[in-house]
Amino acid sequence: METKTFTILLAEDEEASRLLYTEELTEAGFNVVTAENGLQVLGTLEDVRVDLLMTDIKMPDMHALEMIPRVRAEHPDLPILVASAFKGMENDFALKECGIQGFFVKPVNLDALKLEIRRLLEARTVSAA
Amino acid sequence: MGLFLARQLLFQQGMSTFTAAATEAFLGNPLGKAPAFSNKKINLNKRDILACFRALVLLVLLVLLFFNNADGSSLADPKVFWLLGSFAASIAGMLLMKPLWFEKKAVLPVFFLLDTLFITAGIYLTGVTDTDLFLIFFITVFISAMSQDIKSVFGVAIVSCALYAFLQYKTTGVFFSEDTALLVRFPFLFVAAAMSGFIAMEGKKNKDEKSHLEEMNRFLAQQADASTSKLLETNRRLKSLLEYHHCVLSSLKTGVIVAQMDGTVRTFNAGARQITGFVEAEMADQKLEDLPEALAPVARALEVTLREQKGCLQEHLELKTTRSESIPVTLETSVLKGGNGQMLGAIATLKDMTLLHQMETQLLRAERLSALGEMAAGVAHEIKNPLNAIQGFSNRLSAKITDPSLKKYADIIVEEVRRMDTTINDVLEYSRPDRVAKEPADVHKILEETLAFLSEKLEKARVEVKREFSADFPKVGLDLVKMRQVILNLVLNAVQAMDKGGCLTLKTGVVEGVVPRADGGQNEALIFQQLFLRQKMAVISIEDTGCGIPKENMSKLFHPFFTTKITGTGLGLSICNKIISSHGGTLDVRSTVGKGSVFMIYLPLEDQ
Numbered sequence: 001m002e003t004k005t006f007t008i009l010l011a012e013d014e015e016a017s018r019l020l021y022t023e024e025l026t027e028a029g030f031n032v033v034t035a036e037n038g039l040q041v042l043g044t045l046e047d048v049r050v051d052l053l054m055t056d057i058k059m060p061d062m063h064a065l066e067m068i069p070r071v072r073a074e075h076p077d078l079p080i081l082v083a084s085a086f087k088g089m090e091n092d093f094a095l096k097e098c099g100i101q102g103f104f105v106k107p108v109n110l111d112a113l114k115l116e117i118r119r120l121l122e123a124r125t126v127s128a129a
Numbered sequence: 130m131g132l133f134l135a136r137q138l139l140f141q142q143g144m145s146t147f148t149a150a151a152t153e154a155f156l157g158n159p160l161g162k163a164p165a166f167s168n169k170k171i172n173l174n175k176r177d178i179l180a181c182f183r184a185l186v187l188l189v190l191l192v193l194l195f196f197n198n199a200d201g202s203s204l205a206d207p208k209v210f211w212l213l214g215s216f217a218a219s220i221a222g223m224l225l226m227k228p229l230w231f232e233k234k235a236v237l238p239v240f241f242l243l244d245t246l247f248i249t250a251g252i253y254l255t256g257v258t259d260t261d262l263f264l265i266f267f268i269t270v271f272i273s274a275m276s277q278d279i280k281s282v283f284g285v286a287i288v289s290c291a292l293y294a295f296l297q298y299k300t301t302g303v304f305f306s307e308d309t310a311l312l313v314r315f316p317f318l319f320v321a322a323a324m325s326g327f328i329a330m331e332g333k334k335n336k337d338e339k340s341h342l343e344e345m346n347r348f349l350a351q352q353a354d355a356s357t358s359k360l361l362e363t364n365r366r367l368k369s370l371l372e373y374h375h376c377v378l379s380s381l382k383t384g385v386i387v388a389q390m391d392g393t394v395r396t397f398n399a400g401a402r403q404i405t406g407f408v409e410a411e412m413a414d415q416k417l418e419d420l421p422e423a424l425a426p427v428a429r430a431l432e433v434t435l436r437e438q439k440g441c442l443q444e445h446l447e448l449k450t451t452r453s454e455s456i457p458v459t460l461e462t463s464v465l466k467g468g469n470g471q472m473l474g475a476i477a478t479l480k481d482m483t484l485l486h487q488m489e490t491q492l493l494r495a496e497r498l499s500a501l502g503e504m505a506a507g508v509a510h511e512i513k514n515p516l517n518a519i520q521g522f523s524n525r526l527s528a529k530i531t532d533p534s535l536k537k538y539a540d541i542i543v544e545e546v547r548r549m550d551t552t553i554n555d556v557l558e559y560s561r562p563d564r565v566a567k568e569p570a571d572v573h574k575i576l577e578e579t580l581a582f583l584s585e586k587l588e589k590a591r592v593e594v595k596r597e598f599s600a601d602f603p604k605v606g607l608d609l610v611k612m613r614q615v616i617l618n619l620v621l622n623a624v625q626a627m628d629k630g631g632c633l634t635l636k637t638g639v640v641e642g643v644v645p646r647a648d649g650g651q652n653e654a655l656i657f658q659q660l661f662l663r664q665k666m667a668v669i670s671i672e673d674t675g676c677g678i679p680k681e682n683m684s685k686l687f688h689p690f691f692t693t694k695i696t697g698t699g700l701g702l703s704i705c706n707k708i709i710s711s712h713g714g715t716l717d718v719r720s721t722v723g724k725g726s727v728f729m730i731y732l733p734l735e736d737q
Contacts, residue, residue: 016518020521085509107550108521
């Protein structure tokens with residue numbers, strides 16, 4: 001279990017935040033793949049086996065509400081975390097309906113984020129096993 | 130006696146009613162004082178009176194004819210019999226005629242002539258000159274006075290004389306015998322005619338005057354009655370009109386002050402009293418320049434209008450009242466004109482604009498907040514993205530730097546970013562549209578949780594906690610997350626107000642119908658609705674013994690960004706108020722400087 005490296009797909013249009021998450025998560029031992037927009041997310045998911053998706057809500061080409069259902073259609077069990085600068089979205093009904101596993105408001109508490117990612121991935125491994 | 134009777138009769142008759150006094154006279158009680166039965170009226174018309182007199186003539190004729198010859202042989206004469214018979218028949222005949230006919234002018238003389246002819250015939254049948262039957266002519270003359278027409282009286286006298294002269298001619302061959310005893314009969318007859326005619330005329334005149342006077346009297350009385358009732362009616366209408374105008378004036382919410390041309394106050398209505406606080410009785414009849422200082426703007430405007438004869442309008446005027454507050458009013462003056470267009474004075478109307486101003490202010494605030502909300506959401510998003518990176522990287526810096534002084538700088542950055550984020554979150558919270566997810570919640574549990582969360586802080590601040598929880602406090606429908614935030618905020622505020630320690634009292638209870646007005650005054654429509662519906666409300670009160678809130682700050686308490694704390698954003702209470710409002714509740718506050726404050730959360734209870 002310890003030897004397995006999880007791949008996290010990181011969708012974030014802001015370069016600084018993207019870099020921050022990448023560094024933080026890589027340091028924490030995750031394999032990080034990044035995407036700058038919604039289409040890249042959908043493309044990457046087709047090519048790479050991803051264990052968790054962490055995405056921004058507002059991206060240049062599409063909104064998370066539009067993207068997540070398309071991801072869900074192909075990967076019903078993929079854990080999805082959302083991080084956004086829109087405070088208040090954490091209670092957004094439509095977003096919850098999409099079936100996301102967690103919501104982080106920017107500025108993101110990175111320790112909490114890492115904890116949550118680990119929790120979700122472990123839970124998934126347990127259920128898969 | 131006949132003359133007397135006739136006179137009495139002439140005085141009375143003609144009114145077609147014979148009063149008791151006349152009856153008395155008729156019965157030979159001259160000018161008798163009205164006896165006990167004077168109220169009884171005997172109705173005798175001209176026909177009946179005439180019939181009575183003619184019957185009298187008949188009686189006299191009978192008596193005279195009877196006594197003319199001592200043996201009464203005159204009556205044995207069939208001619209006399211027939212004469213008297215037809216006379217009696219004519220009397221009976223006239224009783225068959227309608228009384229109304231005798232009111233006609235021509236009817237009476239006909240009967241007088243008829244009687245004269247009868248008498249003449251009687252005299253003729255009994256031998257002319259040597260009988261005293263001539264005296265009967267006097268009776269007819271007197272009776273003819275009944276007509277109250279001097280012409281017919283003299284007519285009867287002339288006809289009587291002519292017939293008598295004719296009789297003399299028939300018997301003696303001359304019209305006028307030399308016998309003076311006979312001759313003297315003619316002037317006697319005329320004198321009698323003149324006398325009775327005169328008396329009749331006088332009587333008629335008197336009667337006419339009397340009836341004219343009576344008529345006048347009646348007319349005047351009627352006129353007086355009519356005028357009186359007209360006057361009363363006019364008076365009544367005038368009074369009700371006055372009352373009506375008074376009601377209109379006193380029911381107006383607009384203040385109306387009227388000044389006469391001489392500059393004295395004539396009207397100061399209830400509306401003016403309500404706005405200014407001054408009483409009508411003290412203002413009426415005052416000179417404009419003598420009005421209280423607070424009313425100076427009104428007095429000046431009225432003076433200008435009186436002088437320049439044109440109205441003026443002053444908006445946004447601040448008027449001092451007797452309640453020692455200034456209220457915004459709109460003052461308008463206009464010229465008071467009479468019916469003929471002549472200027473009678475000047476009218477000032479005062480409108481209290483307080484409510485309108487409040488509404489305008491609220492509307493402005495709402496607009497401002499809405500704009501602020503949109504802007505805040507946009508700005509927050511743009512700030513939070515870079516903040517995300519700044520906070521994250523400074524955290525990383527802090528973790529990686531080993532030099533303590535440099536590490537301190539990184540920590541400062543992290544801390545400042547956290548502060549910035551708090552501010553942004555408060556602004557967002559305040560400007561966000563309200564959405565509450567209500568669920569039945571145990572308020573006592575929330576309070577205990579809050580106290581537990583703050584236990585360290587409370588201990589440090591040396592705050593003693595008192596709980597006065599209602600034993601049967603029901604579950605309240607509320608948004609748990611938001612209401613926790615409200616209670617935490619209010620308890621924190623209470624603790625912060627007691628920097629030298631004190632007592633924090635948490636109370637719960639249920640009230641019905643009475644909802645005190647929040648000093649923030651943001652929620653009046655809601656309060657009204659609750660009052661109207663007499664809804665049951667849950668009350669959660671948080672009381673401190675802290676510094677209290679100065680009066681001048683009370684109205685600003687719920688305004689966003691209003692704060693007296695060095696580090697506060699000034700959004701805490703306004704957010705609390707907003708959350709409570711979106712629950713359909715009210716946040717009320719009472720405070721005394723130096724003694725402490727109490728914040729009361731009123732939340733509507735569902736009907737159970």
